[in-house]
Every structure is written in structure tokens, then in C-alpha cells.
Amino acid sequence: MNSYVISVNGAEKRYESFQLGPIELNVEPGLIVALVGSNGSGKTTLFQMMMNTVLPDRGTIEVFGKRYEDFEVDVKRRIGYVPESSYSEEAGWRVRELVAFHSRWFPTWNQAKWLSLAERFEIDPKTNVKVLSKGMKRRLLFSLALAQEPDLLLLDEPSSGLDPYAWRIMLEEIGQYMAAGNRSVIMATHTIEEVRRLADYVAIIHKGQLLEYTDKDSLVDSWKTFWVGQPLPEPELLPGMVEWEEGPLMRITTNQAQQAEQALLDAGIAIVKRQQVELDEVLHHVIAAQRKQPNGKGAIRV
Numbered sequence: 001m002n003s004y005v006i007s008v009n010g011a012e013k014r015y016e017s018f019q020l021g022p023i024e025l026n027v028e029p030g031l032i033v034a035l036v037g038s039n040g041s042g043k044t045t046l047f048q049m050m051m052n053t054v055l056p057d058r059g060t061i062e063v064f065g066k067r068y069e070d071f072e073v074d075v076k077r078r079i080g081y082v083p084e085s086s087y088s089e090e091a092g093w094r095v096r097e098l099v100a101f102h103s104r105w106f107p108t109w110n111q112a113k114w115l116s117l118a119e120r121f122e123i124d125p126k127t128n129v130k131v132l133s134k135g136m137k138r139r140l141l142f143s144l145a146l147a148q149e150p151d152l153l154l155l156d157e158p159s160s161g162l163d164p165y166a167w168r169i170m171l172e173e174i175g176q177y178m179a180a181g182n183r184s185v186i187m188a189t190h191t192i193e194e195v196r197r198l199a200d201y202v203a204i205i206h207k208g209q210l211l212e213y214t215d216k217d218s219l220v221d222s223w224k225t226f227w228v229g230q231p232l233p234e235p236e237l238l239p240g241m242v243e244w245e246e247g248p249l250m251r252i253t254t255n256q257a258q259q260a261e262q263a264l265l266d267a268g269i270a271i272v273k274r275q276q277v278e279l280d281e282v283l284h285h286v287i288a289a290q291r292k293q294p295n296g297k298g299a300i301r302v
């Protein structure tokens with residue numbers, strides 16, 4: 001048995017016009033992982049495979065070191081899942097009936113926690129689930145997942161439809177959830193601010209392929225933009241070069257900042273200015289590089 005919270009081993013899923021994987025991904029416990037990627041890149045499909053609601057055509061998935069075939073109930077009791085779309089509105093149930101039904105599946109259910117979340121999110125237990133707005137449904141689903149006191153939260157775009165007030169509460173609650181220790185979160189998001197504020201690791205998925213799984217700080221630190229006062233004879237030979245622009249000052253962006261800086265130093269070229277590349281730009285470059293070399297792996301150079 002491995003010690004990963006999730007281990008995806010060569011998992012693949014083929015639909016008529018889409019192929020996810022093969023995906024290799026091992027997530028250590030105690031991390032918040034942001035899963036980012038454009039619309040239709042396969043994030044929800046990956047979550048569905050992690051929840052065993054979609055079966056991989058090939059490869060395997062282990063959660064808490066266990067396979068679903070043998071331990072489905074045990075594993076699912078330890079996961080708080082916020083799916084992308086709400087499940088059906090349970091035959092006209094009120095919120096409190098849905099909560100009572102949901103809570104029965106989870107031995108670790110914390111009713112006091114749910115009540116405090118309901119208060120924070122202003123969820124009225126008497127409301128009919130059917131009439132909740134999109135954002136209120138997201139609040140409800142998130143509160144259900146958290147009150148389970150799970151070991152792992154799988155959040156598929158949890159903030160989609162949330163107003164800024166509820167969004168802030170959600171971020172705080174995720175922070176508090178992690179503070180209890182030895183817990184993990186994997187969250188799909190299109191909101192760069194969430195990645196910036198929450199993520200320890202970033203997984204970048206594009207057209208069904210996992211392009212990067214890296215700790216966020218080293219990912220951002222490895223990227224820099226430099227301005228140099230003289231043209232480089234062969235800028236494309238600079239380590240990790242992804243973009244350059246001629247001008248009175250030449251601007252170059254690299255994903256191997258340290259090596260590029262050393263190469264410039266060795267060539268006697270003075271760096272006039274250096275700047276961190278913003279996280280959203282890093283993500284853009286990683287995906288853009290893949291577009292330019294569809295079979296490309298490893299170094300990114302254009």
C-alpha cells in the first residue's frame with residue numbers, strides 16, 4: 001500500500017471526441033492541489049474517475065492507497081466531493097431533509113459544523129432545495145462536503161457562481177479545514193486568485209494530458225522576464241527561453257531563470273531589469289508551449 005492520498009497510474013478514458021490520459025499523478029497528503037486547465041481539458045472527467053463514477057478504460061486509481069474494487073464504501077466515506085453540477089433536487093426535499101439523508105452515509109458527520117456553516121453561508125434549513133439559486137446550491141454542496149470532516153476534499157470548481165462574500169468564506173473554511181492537519185484538497189479552478197492564495201501544488205491539464213504537476217512556488221520562481229541592453233545573437237539558445245522581443249531593451253522570458261541568468265552573465269551581457277512572471281502568465285505559457293509542440297514533453301522552447 002502506498003502513502004499517497006491519490007495515485008493515478010496510467011488512467012485513460014476515451015469518449016467519442018476526447019481522450020483523457022494516460023495520466024500519472026501521485027499526490028502526497030497534506031497539500032492543496034489546484035487543478036487548472038481550459039474548458040473541456042478533462043478536469044471533471046478526472047474527478048469522476050477519482051470518485052469512481054466514471055471508470056477508466058485503462059490504468060488504475062488508488063485513493064488512500066486503496067482500490068475502489070475492494071474498499072469503495074470505506075474510501076468514499078473519507079472524501080468530501082463537490083461535483084461540478086448539483087445532483088438532482090431530491091423530490092422536493094427541504095435542505096434539512098437533504099442534510100439528514102446525506103449525513104447518514106458518513107460516520108464522521110459533524111452536525112454542529114454543518115449548522116455553523118449553514119449560518120455562515122446563510123442557508124435556511126427550511127428552504128426547498130429546488131428553489132435554491134445556483135450560488136446557494138454551491139454553498140450547500142460545499143457545506144455538506146466540509147461537515148463530513150473528510151480526509152480529502154475533491155472540489156470541482158467550488159466557487160463557480162459564488163458571490164465575493166461567500167467566496168471569501170469558502171477560502172477561510174478551506175484554510176481552517178487544512179489547519180486540522182493531515183488533510184488534503186484537490187480543487188479544479190479557473191480563478192487564478194484561488195491558486196495564488198490556496199495552492200501548494202499546481203496540476204496543469206490540457207486536452208486531456210497532464211502537462212505539469214509542480215509545487216507552486218518553484219513553478220513561479222523558475223520563471224522570469226529579463227531585460228538586456230544589447231541584442232543576443234541567438235536568443236533561442238538561452239536556457240528555457242519561451243518568448244523574446246527586440247527593442248531598445250531586449251525582453252526575454254524564460255522558464256529556467258537561474259540557468260538563463262548564469263548564461264547571460266557568462267556571455268558578459270548585462271541584465272538591466274528582472275521581473276517575476278505572474279502566475280496567470282506562467283499557466284498561459286505552459287499551455288501555449290504545448291499548443292506549439294503538441295507531442296512535446298519536457299523543455300519548453302519556441
Ligand SMILES: Nc1ncnc2c1ncn2[C@@H]1O[C@H](COP(=O)(O)OP(=O)(O)OP(=O)(O)O)[C@@H](O)[C@H]1O
Pocket residue numbers: 015016017018037038039040041042043044045046084
Ligand atoms: N459522458 C460523456 N460522453 C462524451 N463526452 C464526454 C462525456 N463527459 C465528458 N465528455 C467530454 O470530455 C471532455 C472533457 O470534459 P470535462 O468536463 O472533463 O472538462 P473540464 O476540464 O471539466 O471542462 P470545464 O472547465 O468546462 O468544466 C469534453 O470534450 C466533454 O465533452
